[in-house]
Amino acid sequence: MITDLVGQVLGEDFLARHLGRTHTLHRAPDGQEDRFAHLLTWQALNTLLGTHRLEPPRLRLAKDSDTIPTHLYCEHRTFRRMPPWNAPLAHLVAEQLRNGATLVLDAIEEMHPPIGDLLHALSRDLRTGVQANAYASWTSTEGFGTHWDDHDVIVLHISGAKRWRIYGPTRPSPMYRDTAFADTPPDKPIEEFTLRAGDVLHIPRGWWHAAAASEGQPSLHLSCGLTTHTGIDLLDWLVDDLRGQDLLRADLPRTLSTREQARWRHKVGEIVTERLNAPELIDDYLAARDIADRPAAAFSLPLAVHPTLPPDPHIDVRLTAPRPVVTTEAETVQLEAGRKRWILARAAEPLVQALASGRQASIGELAALTCLTPEQVAEMATELLRAGVLEAQERS
Numbered sequence: 070m071i072t073d074l075v076g077q078v079l080g081e082d083f084l085a086r087h088l089g090r091t092h093t094l095h096r097a098p099d100g101q102e103d104r105f106a107h108l109l110t111w112q113a114l115n116t117l118l119g120t121h122r123l124e125p126p127r128l129r130l131a132k133d134s135d136t137i138p139t140h141l142y143c144e145h146r147t148f149r150r151m152p153p154w155n156a157p158l159a160h161l162v163a164e165q166l167r168n169g170a171t172l173v174l175d176a177i178e179e180m181h182p183p184i185g186d187l188l189h190a191l192s193r194d195l196r197t198g199v200q201a202n203a204y205a206s207w208t209s210t211e212g213f214g215t216h217w218d219d220h221d222v223i224v225l226h227i228s229g230a231k232r233w234r235i236y237g238p239t240r241p242s243p244m245y246r247d248t249a250f251a252d253t254p255p256d257k258p259i260e261e262f263t264l265r266a267g268d269v270l271h272i273p274r275g276w277w278h279a280a281a282a283s284e285g286q287p288s289l290h291l292s293c294g295l296t297t298h299t300g301i302d303l304l305d306w307l308v309d310d311l312r313g314q315d316l317l318r319a320d321l322p323r324t325l326s327t328r329e330q331a332r333w334r335h336k337v338g339e340i341v342t343e344r345l346n347a348p349e350l351i352d353d354y355l356a357a358r359d360i361a362d363r364p365a366a367a368f369s370l371p372l373a374v375h376p377t378l379p380p381d382p383h384i385d386v387r388l389t390a391p392r393p394v395v396t397t398e399a400e401t402v403q404l405e406a407g408r409k410r411w412i413l414a415r416a417a418e419p420l421v422q423a424l425a426s427g428r429q430a431s432i433g434e435l436a437a438l439t440c441l442t443p444e445q446v447a448e449m450a451t452e453l454l455r456a457g458v459l460e461a462q463e464r465s
Contacts, residue, residue, distance in 0.1 A: 071104045074187065075194040078269050079223070084195060088221055088295070089242065089273050092235050092260070097267025104267045105227045108183050108291065109203060117180055118162075124155045130162070130170040134214035137170055171212030172205040177291070185365065188293065191223075192391040193427055196355060198296035198362060205289050206231070206282040215254045215279040219245040221295045224270040229288035233270065234258040236277035243275040244299065251275070264290070303354045307344060310357075314340055359392035360405045367460035377451045380443040382433025383464045386424070386450050390458045393425045407458040413449075416440055420449075424459075431464065 071077050078095050079087075087093050097104060118128070130137040142162045143155040166172060178185040178201045188199045206212060215236065236258050240251040254277040263283060264270060272278055274297060282288035311317050317340065322333045344350065367389045372378055378386075390406035395418075397403075402418040404411045404425065413421065419438040423430055436446045453459035 070107050072187070072190065073194070074191050074223070074225075074269075079271070083271075087271060087273075088195075089297075092273060092276060093271045094262060095269040095271075097265070102265065102267040105225050105291075106266070108187060108225065109177070109181065109227055109289065111228070111287075111289065113181065114174075114203065114205065114289070117174070117177070118157070119159070121180060122154060123157065123174070127175050128157060129173050129175075130165050131173060131212040132165075132168075132170045132210060134211070134216075137165055141165065166205075166207050169208045169210030170206075171210075172203075173212070174203040175200070177201050177203045179366065184291065189365065189391055189427060191293065192362075195295060196359065196392060197298060198391075199293050201291045201293045203289070203291055205287065207287050209281045209283070211279055211281045213279075215277055217243065217251065217254075217275050217277045218272070218294065219243060219274060220297050221274050222272045223293040223295070224264065224272070225291045225293065226264040226266055226268045226270075227289045227291065228266055229286045230263050230265045230283040231280050231288040231290060232263050232283055233261065234279045235260045235272070236279075238273070238275040239277065240275060242299070244297075244301065251277075298355070298358070303351070306354050306357060307341075307350075310353075311340065311344065316340065356394050356405075359394050361408055362391050364389040364407045364458045365391065369454060369459075369461045372461045372463065373454055378432070378447040378454065378461055380432065380447040381463070382431060382436070382443050384432050384447075384461055385429050385464050386432065386435070386454075386459055386461045387429040388424045388427060388453070388458060389460050391427075393458075395421055395425045407456060409456050409458065411452070417449075420446065424453075 075081065075083060079093075117123075124143065125136070125139050130142060139155045142165050143157050145153060146156050147153045162172070178188045178199075184201050188201055192199045204212070209232075215234070217238070236255045238251075239253070239255060240249065243251060316333075316336055322330050325333070347353075367387075372384065378384060388406065393404060393406035395402065395404055397415070397418055400415050401412050402415055402421050404413070404421050417439055420435045420441065423435060423438055432443050432446045432450065435441075435450075436443045439446075441449075450459060450461060454461055
């Protein structure tokens with residue numbers, strides 16, 4: 070069973086050598102073909118489809134690069150106290166799948182904890198947002214044709230087999246919002262292969278590719294899309310960061326002389342150049358993105374309704390923010406997560422670091438790391454819980 074995708078499969082040099090650069094194929098070692106089986110079984114997929122209120126585009130069917138109209142497999146239902154719903158009908162979905170459609174379920178990590186846990190760790194290791202979509206198909210018909218994505222993708226093959234063709238890029242580092250778009254793939258693929266259970270494939274942003282199930286056996290895989298961090302993204306963030314500059318908040322010098330406007334441009338250039346030349350610029354940008362990233366949805370009933378968490382040493386807590394930022398000073402330790410900041414005495418650093426690791430720990434275990442009492446740890450956990458960045462549950 071894989072719990073650390075970077076350390077166990079992709080390699081610690083993935084960010085430096087492969088992200089955005091080249092495709093990589095990692096075959097499952099002998100005897101480990103089931104290493105992703107715990108992430109999503111067919112029965113678990115059936116349960117998700119049957120118990121969640123899903124409709125396009127969250128759930129969709131695709132065939133030959135087209136999205137299949139919902140009226141071919143859904144029933145429009147109306148309710149007195151809920152919005153209308155295009156409810157997928159199991160027998161009509163199965164009919165479309167028999168006829169060559171691919172089933173897609175977006176952001177499945179939000180509904181299925183095994184995938185959510187893996188992506189939580191992957192997000193921390195790669196220091197970026199990650200979303201997983203599930204793909205199920207039965208025939209050799211391609212669901213999406215030859216296409217490229219505007220983000221790197223890590224494919225985890227769970228069950229069955231799927232044929233892939235990799236073509237490479239035709240425009241370097243394309244973006245969702247771009248000035249030009251690559252519409253025509255290369256004539257010939259640079260590599261063709263079949264993914265089977267336990268295999269992993271990385272496809273860089275902008276690389277054309279196509280996939281289809283091997284005839285006769287159902288295929289199930291996850292595509293994990295990685296949020297990109299480009300120079301454009303950094304400059305967008307820098308513009309917001311520079312709002313603290315009085316000169317840049319002031320009106321443009323539209324009525325001043327050409328010489329005075331030149332002086333204004335020179336001053337602006339100095340401000341921007343100084344910031345761009347700061348050695349910590351990229352780290353500051355990444356930290357800002359880390360702090361702003363949404364915590365995972367996690368309910369903590371009935372404990373969350375209490376005025377404060379009980380100081381029970383056996384209550385388990387876990388930080389739900391994917392990439393908290395911890396800064397240690399001489400006398401204080403600072404925790405930033407979910408766009409919020411907490412400053413604590415330096416003595417609380419072991420507790421803060423334990424929470425920031427993302428691992429679950431009990432109030433008693435956290436108290437034992439410091440000189441704090443379980444009551445003090447429970448008080449701090451209550452504050453984080455009310456800020457929406459922590460979950461708590463009674464140990465069963």
